[in-house]
Amino acid sequence: MTESPTNTPHAIEAETAQVRVLRRDGSTSGFDASKISVALTKAFLAVEGDAAGGSSRLHALVTDLTEQATNSLLRHAGPGTLLHIEQIQDQVELVLMRGGHHQVARDYVLYREQRSHARRAAAGPGTAPETVDSPQLSVTDPDGRSRPLDWGRVRTIVGQACSGLAEVDAAPVLEEARRNLYDGIRSAELDEALTLAARTLVERDPGYSRVSARLLLDKLRREALSFIAGEAQEADQEQIRDRYPEYFAAYVRRGVELEVLEPQLAEFDLERLGGALRADRDLTFDYLGLQTLYDRYFLHHDGTRFELPQAFFMRVAMGLALREDDRDERAIEFYQLLSSFDFMCSTPTLFNSGTTRPQLSSCFLTTVDDDLQSIFSSYRNNALLAKYSGGLGNDWTPVRGIGAHIKGTNGQSQGLVPFLKIANDTAVAVNQGGKRKGAACAYLETWHIDVEEFLDLRKNTGDDRRRTHDMNTANWVPDEFLRRVEADGSWTLFSPDETPELHDLYGAEFAERYREYEAAAERGEIRIYRQVRAVDLWRRMLTSLFETGHPWITFKDPCNLRSPQRHAGVVHSSNLCTEITLNTSSDEVAVCNLGSINLAQHVTSDGLDRERLENTTRTAVRMLDNVIDINFYTIPEAERSNMRHRPVGLGLMGFADALVLQRLAPSSQEAVEFADRSMEEISYHAIAASSELAVERGRYESFDGSLWSRGVLPIDSLRMLDEAREGAEFDYSSTLDWSSLRERVRGNGMRNSNVMAIAPTATIANICGVGQSIEPLYRNLFVKSNMSGDFTVVNPHLVADLKKAGLWDEAMVADLKFFDGVLGPIDRVPDELKTLYATAFEIEPQWLVEAAARRQKWIDQAQSLNLYLATPSGRKLDELYRLAWRKGLKTTYYLRSTSATHVEKSTLRGTDGKLNAVPAAVPDAQAPGAAACSVEDPDCEACQ
Incomplete structure (x- = not known):
């Protein structure tokens, strides 16, 4: 093979000659790889001493590491490339770690930190910022005009960003930023240089993550204010407190004008809502949080963001309050919950609430029937549902297996896998409107004749035409299978066209009918079947999970035996993330509407703040219920299902943080008890809130006949699973007054068929x-x-x-x-x-x-x-x-x-x-x- 010209020694030398190095005093010099070699040699000698000196091994090792570092640094070098000395030292540290020389790298890290401290100390107390004061540089604005760098404003912005944060200092941020500046720097690069400067210090103290966020916030304020005003505008944190209300009203009007915001938002009392905005809550973000919002959530026009954080939260709140009687009051209530981080709606709701396409629901579950029209309709439905940020769970169990007879053509089926391949490619093609990766999960019951091929879908070996590298998969496992595993019994695989009843049965009825089908197979009455050892199939399931991460293990019987909607249908699968368990059928696509309580905001060192948790839970349930009526539905089957059953999924996040705040070790009985008690509180108040909404707004349509209508709450449905498993040992402990709540639910009804689900968040x-x-x-x-x-x-x-x-x-x-x-x-x-x-x-x-x-x-x-x-x-x-x-x-x-x-x-x-x-x-x-x-x-x- 001919060596690439870019990797030849002459090419490296040519690139090196074109590269300059920016030193800490602002001077530049030519790039010299021999200095990397010297630094590496000194580093090894400092750790290994005489054992390293003069050895041919050390010379060869240093030469190799120097070449690695040089190649990395010059990979994208071109005429005029300027490398900062810190970039070079970062690369030296990196090649040491990659090469496994961890002790040498550790000492090198400590040496760099000591030298940095020494330089700051030599400058004297309070003089570090002055060493980079008033650099004689110009800044190039987006319109191409040049202006002097206003270093005074830079110092003000960095000082404000560090204000109120312990263990954080503006001096190192300014010092680090100065290293990345050059004459003629573009204004966007200046913003990035400041943010990057603070980010490099995060490992020193996590407070610098807040500093980074606040510096990004300065860029966002300038971007948004200028867009709304139609001319260059800027505001620091002190100024934005006064300007937020005026900006907010203009932002709503401009968003409506651009046909991005729902026109009804302009009919709110914008002065009142603008006055309710809490500008200082902009300061509570860390960098990861604000950068995520900036990149993917804030409204923009041709790439220019014009939505500030508090306007974002109020926009979401207004969108959810559109049909409230006192929508201004409710919008403020919802805003307070969101902007305080006590509760957060799911991503589709944050993306789309208050916009002209309010697809607010998180998850969609479908069943694919055994005919071509249903199969290809499922692809279309997946595409339409994914377009506006919905996660998909598809039940594929009804589709006949490989070798099954096709009556219309007198041929044989190729089974599930070719159809799953198309579903995989559909999810890739429709990447949620360009905002997130498209995602779907295929579910299959363990008795399906194609289950063994299903286990191989995510492998990187084999026929790629029978692989789905981008789609998640999950096993839908009946209890009867695991009973056979524990008894080391046999297990029979069937094609669903010959055993259609198994799909809709669970518990004892499934086990009985399954055994009847097995007997029929033995009599020769079933054509397509295969018998395997249950333990062997279980091992294959676990091996596949271990090797590829798929298919996940989910359990059919507890999902159905404990479902409040047993009377209205069957749970045939879960969703993309395995937390939703709703009925699906050929004419109903299950929909769930998610949001999560931030548990870390509801604990103190003494335990749960029960009053705050109750208030948050009740408001959150109301917000989630509103999603159902406001929602933009892309297919009628989803609207029909959602309006009939009105399920929501209130979950939680910040559990690990809540444990730390209470000083509870995660591997302890105390942590288990906290999981129990915190979920009991959320469950109690969520059910109570939905029942109160039923009084105010009416029961959900299919309430009669549900477990709720019989006074059977989730804690009670656990006994149904207990009975089906004949002696399972479950914990039934509780601390709240569940008896009175049962009576309220039975008498008042429920607004929502389901109210809780814990999503990944x-x-x-x-x-x-x-x-x-x-x-x-x-x-x-x-x-x-x-x-x-x-x-x-x-x-x-x-x-x-x-x-x-x-x-x-x-x-x-x-x-x-x-x-x-x-x-x-x-x-x-x-x-x-x-x-x-x-x-x-x-x-x-x-x-x-x-x-x-x-x-x-x-x-x-x-x-x-x-x-x-x-x-x-x-x-x-x-x-x-x-x-x-x-x-x-x-x-x-x-x-x-x-x-x-x-x-x-x-x-x-x-x-x-x-x-x-x-x-x-x-x-x-x-x-x-x-x-x-x-x-x-x-x-x-x-x-x-």
């Missing part, structure tokens, strides 16, 4: 700055990637505790990097903190199942439960998923393993956002536990 938790959903801590220091870029995430609770203990320093940062954000191996950290801040892979997964089981007794739908295994094995997987089944869980979600979620051990400096990003490690799709939805890049944002 991948994105809205980022917006609120808390841990997602019911997840344990992932890492205490890591790089998170999503569609907005790469972000350094540091656990602020841990940093505060380490500061109190006098342990937060550069060495601790280096140790956290080295050990992937895990405290366990760091000797000087007290055991109490190691237990309190144990990460997901340090916690025995049984604790997660126990906590989930306690929540599940209160929930009428399900919960997205990820399970974590640091060292998976067949035995551990078998025990874990059987435990989940025995404990009465309705569904499980992703299986995570460390091999698929490892974060690269490199400096985090420079990894945030889109500028000069160093990629975080990407999960290997062929590694154990790998999945399309990794912890760092969760596709489950399609749900929330």
